[in-house]
Amino acid sequence: MKGLVFDASNETPQIVLKEIKDPGQPQRGEIRVAIQASSLNFHDFMVARGIMPTENGRILLSDGAGIVEAVGEDVTSFAIGDHVVSTFFPRWLAGKPMSIVGNFENTPGDGIDGMATEFVVRSESAFTKIPQGWSMPEAATITTSGLTAWRALVTNGQLKAGETVLIQGTGGVSIAALQIAKAKGAFVIATSSSDEKLAKVHNLGADELINYKTTPAWGDEVLRLTKGLGVDHVVEVGGPVTINESLKAVKVGGHIAQIGVLSGNEASIPIVSLLGKQVRLQGLIVSSVEDQKEYISALEATQSRPVIDKIFNYTELSQAFDYMQKGNHFGKICVTW
Template identity: 40%
Template sequence: MKAYHLHDDAGVGRLVRADVAKPEPGKSEVRIRLEAASLNYRDLLILDAAGQGGLNGRVPLCDGAGVVDAVGSDVMQWRVGDRVAAAYFRDWVSGPFKRGYIPSALGSRTLDGVLTEYIVLPATALVAVPKHLTSVEAATLPCAAVTAWHGLVTRGGLSKGDTLLVQGTGGVALFGLQFAAALGARAIVISSSNAKLDRAKALGASILINYRDTPDWDVAIMKATDGQGASHILELGGPGTYDRSIRSVASGGKIVQIGVLTGFGPKPDLARLQWENANIIGVTVGSVEHFAAMNRFLAEHAIHPIIDRIYGFDEVPEAYAHLQSGSHFGKVVVEL
C-alpha cells in the first residue's frame, strides 16, 4: 500500500511517499481502507517538529474516514463494508481523560496516523459515519469537530439563548458556529476578512467583527451585547487573543481553551475571571463516546462540515501549504 512518512532529512517538505506492507488486524482489531483524511493546525506543528528529529518514518495526520476492509476474529460490532471514522485518541473510549491517553493520539510522535491507504486500529477506537455524510465530510470530524463539541456542549453546556464568540473561520471555529446555530445560541465571529465574515453570517453568525478594522474587538463585543459579554468563547490559546477574550467573557461565562493557534508568549492576566466567576475549560479533543454523541447530533440536525478544498493523494504538500497560508474557510481534505 501507499503511505506518506515524515522524514528528518527530507528538506523543506519533510513528506515522503512510500510503499509499505498492508497491515493485518489482530483478534480485536479492524482494518480500514481509508477514503479521506483532513489536516489540522497540529499537523503543521508536527511537520515543523519533524526537522528536529524523532519522527522519522512516522505516518502523519489524525483525521481519517473510510470503509472496514477486514475484522479480527473477536470483533463483533463491525463488519466488512461498514463506514467508519477513527477517533483522535485511540485509547480514550469513555470516561474522564487520563494523561496516559496522550501517547495514543493518531499521527503523533508515538503513533502512526491516517495519511495511508490502510490502517489497523482496535475495534473500540472507531465510530460509525453518519449516513448523511460522505467519507470526505466524515474525515473532517475526529479532531476539530469533537474538540468543539466536547468543549462547548459536553462540558460547556452551550444551549439556546447563550452567546458564543468564535475566533476565526478554521475548522474548530466553524463547527462551533454550526453547533451554536443548531442549538439556538447567538454567535459572534471575529475575522480579518469581510468575505469570510459574510460566509459566517450565512452559517448563522449574527454579530460580525473585522479585527483588523476593529483591533479593540473586546470593546466592540461588550457594546454589541449591551455590556453582558459572551457566555462561551472558543479561545485559540495564544497571547494575541487571550487577554481580550478574558475582557469579553460574561459573568459566569466559559472560555474553552483549545490550543496555541496564535503562538506562544506572555501569560494573560486572569484576575477578571475571579471577579466575574468565569471559567476556563481546557480541552484536547475528546473520547470515542464524545465522538459518537456528536455524530448523533449531526445526523439529527443534518449538519454538513464546511470543506474549503479537497486535494488528491499526490497533492499532499500542496494541502499542507494551503493550510499554512491561513486563507482557508473550513477544513482542508485529502481524498485517497
C-alpha cells in the first residue's frame, strides 16, 4: 500500500511517497480503516518540515477519515462499513488531561505513524464515528482544528449565549470557533489582515470585523467595540505577536484560550495586566475522545459544516504544505486519494 513518510536522510527533510507494509487484520480491540481523506494542521506542517522532531520514516498527518473494513474481537463501538475519523490523543479517553498527553508520543503523524496512508489498524479508541451525511474531507477537519475550537470555547470556556468571542485570522480553528460561537448565540469579533477574508467571515456570521494590518492596536479597537468592557473569550492562535493585544481585548475575569504559536514560542507578558484583569489564560492541545464524541453530536444537532478552502491529492502533500505556508487559505486544506 502507499504511504507518505517523513524522510530526513538528506540535509533538507522531504516528504516521500513509498510502498509500505500493509498493517494486516485487526486484533482484539482493534479496527482496520481504509483512509480516504486527511486535513492539514500547523502541527503537521512543523513535523513534515523537520521543525518538530519525529522518527525518520514516520507516516505523516494526524487527521484521517475513512471506512471501517474489519473489526477485531471485543470491538463494540464500530461495525464494518462505519464512516469514522481519527482521534488526536487515542489514549486520553475522557476527563482532565493526563500525563500521557503531556507530549505527542501517542499522536498519529508525530509519536506514532499517521494517516497519510491507505489503510491503518488501530485501537477502538483511535477513531470515532463521523456526523451523518458528512463527506470524508469534511470529517477529516474534526480531529485537530474543530475539536480544539470546541474545547477552547465549550469544554474549557463554558461559553454562554450573549457572551462575546474574539477570533484571530481565518484558519481552520478560527473558522470552527466562529461557527461554534454563533451556534451558541455569542457575539463574535473577527480579525484578519485581509478585507476580502473579513467579508467572508462576515458572511459566516461574524458581527464585527478588524483588519489588524490597518489597525495594529486592535486590542484598543476591541475595547471600543465592546464599550470598554472587552470580550469574554479570546481564541488566541498567534502567540508572542498577538498575546499582548489579546490581554488588552479581554474583559476583567475573561478567558484566553492559548491554542497557537504561529508567531513563535516565547512571549513577554505584562504580569500586572494579567493580574489586574484576573484573566484565565489557559493553554490547550486538542482534547479527549469523549469530547470529540460530544463535539460530533453538537455538529449533527446544529447541522454545521466545515469550511474547506482546497483539496489536494495525497501525492501533492508537499505542495499542499507550501500552499498552507503562504497563508492565503480560508478554512481547511484537505487531501484525498
